Amino acid sequence: MSTAAPFQFELLHRCPHTQARTGRFHTPHGVVETPRFMPVGTAATVKGISAEQLRSTDAQMVLSNTFHLHLQPGESIVAAAGGLHRFMGWPGPMLTDSGGFQVFSLASLNAIKERGVTFQSPRDGSVVELTPERSMAIQEQLGADVAMAFDQCPPYPASHEDVREACDRTHRWLERCVTAHQRPDQALFGIVQGGVFQDLREESARVIASFDLPGCAIGGVSVGEPAAAMHEVVRWCTPLLPEHKPRYLMGVGTLPEMAQAVAHGVDLFDCVLPTRLGRHGAALVNGERWNLKNARFREDHTPLDPSCPCACCQQHSRAYLHHLIKSDEILGLTLLSLHNLTQLIRYTKSMAQAIEEGCFSEHFAPWELNSPAFHTW
Template sequence: MGFSFQCQGRCRHTQARAGVFSTPHGLVETPRFMPVGTLANVKTLTPAQLQATGAQMILSNTYHLHLQPGEAIVQQAGGLHQFMGWSGPILTDSGGFQVFSLSEMRSLSEEGVTFRSPRDGQIIHLTPERSIQIQNALGADVIMAFDECPPYPASREAIVAATDRTYRWLERCITAHQRQDQALFGIVQGGVYPDLRQQAARDLAKLNLPGYAIGGVSVGEPPELIKKIVQATAPLLPEEKPRYLMGVGTYREMAQAIAAGIDLFDCVIPTRLARHGNALVGGDRWNLRNNRFREDFSPLDETCPCYTCKQFTRAYVSHLLRSQELLAYTLLSIHNITELIRFTQRIREAILSDRFATEFAHWLKPEMPE
């Protein structure tokens, strides 16, 4: 099985679409939330537990896997799928986000980025060519072009420079890419400037890549700006290719992005919230350490089919958290990931039956201040 994207249905009132993204390791039904497994593991979960959440495609991190254990070890193990015991599709980022998140530990030039490892102080040189070489060795189904992710806020001049450099780096990534069984996605940058985003989208679309991502969002800008960016950019990306919004995983932001034509999402939110004792339930966040849950013997969510909700009560999870038992983080991660995947599945079903604009109208509106 190679790579293809087939649109199966559309919403008449928005740009939302439901489709299937085919990869060598299986199908991804879209729109879809993808859990993040930075170091070849979605935190606290086994592959079997992860599969039971409904996850179809997951992410790993090129920069961090390069540091530990190193791509050579992963390659010797037979690639990322074999190494981590996950048989479904995998996407690896390029290390571009670390250009943003580790800005205090790196220097940037036209050639690439030099990092100082937060593990041991080792100097690491990452160029577009090196990023692709590492990702080729890791063996994920989808690999991302190396890009410069600028911060928010930043001057228009700085954003123009980063966007132009991202395009030049993409051309180098295309030249360096060596494997036909891996799809290279390009990344649209442009900060919060719609005209820069639109020009970048048009430029990337001409390259006829297997898929396209919108990057450089969720880096500190308000949600309404994210919505504006996506609405300006997504419609200009090729209809016949998957569209991926990087680093976004809240209900409202996903619903609004789907309405603009986005297919794929990733975010660390569900597992990070779990490690802080929070559950995602019906669009809200619940802190299970609160006293009101100590004697609440109902499931987290009676409508949820996940293992946590079928087997345990709010009181039990609250007890585990108060006792600092590690099982609490596993149970909450199972539920939170299932919840976000179910959210995108429900949207998919609504698109296919042309109910999306009415059923999800609440999420398509701006969030009202409390």
């Protein structure tokens, strides 16, 4: 499969000291400006956030999950509604994960064979089989702009032999995904695996790149390995992935990790972190995590972050948020999730601006300049 017309990636600006770049990824439902954080809407909803509220965060591309939507409500229901965009009321670009990570995280429930994976549904205990062909068929019915290849994500830690076996199977399954995937208005991205082993990561990156797909992802990170190992994986992989295609680092949404990944040429990120923190009463403020249950906020009538444009910060005080969280009011969780999403999207937008203005290394990649500061934004 070669890059189809609806899926063009424009490179716009480059950092002179790093591999950081800005770009535009064109999809049938709009343009995604990179680098960019993508909110996760696992079951066709970003938890606690309406589609209208999601637009206010300046989100451009949203994720949903094949595994969860297959189990509930079923891809035929989504297709009958006109696809994911209409089903959840989100008009912009969308991406669906293949379900591979979720299947392999259910290690005690699955049986891995060359054909695919058989597992017990965590919803009702029924036996479900997911193969590369089935994943493609489900994702085509869901109708997101980008579908992810079905891969085997090895756990951490795992032996070199076990990770090699998973890599080889991932590459064979990608061939089957490419053969099975027939929807021309949906891009297929391949996924690089290889654990924390440099030789396997480099080999996988070369294999994935050879398929000339519209984009490539780096998977199997943020699964328990040290942050330093994640940075090494990104450093090994990105030089081997096509420069003129978007590069997506899966499951990563912390500020230092995103900054280092952008410095190595990554364009897209996703993570459940902002809404998960929000549901637990925590806010992201200037790179810190604040627990709004803390008594120090009880009489603090200032905004959470005066510089933040979100409704949470523009309309409410820290004291009010503290009250909502202590009272177990759903609104508090929604407001914090809205704020956290806005923070991560703002952060990736600020990196893009710094790249455009030629100061990315100074503000986001100071290790290139031997500076002790990490970031200012």
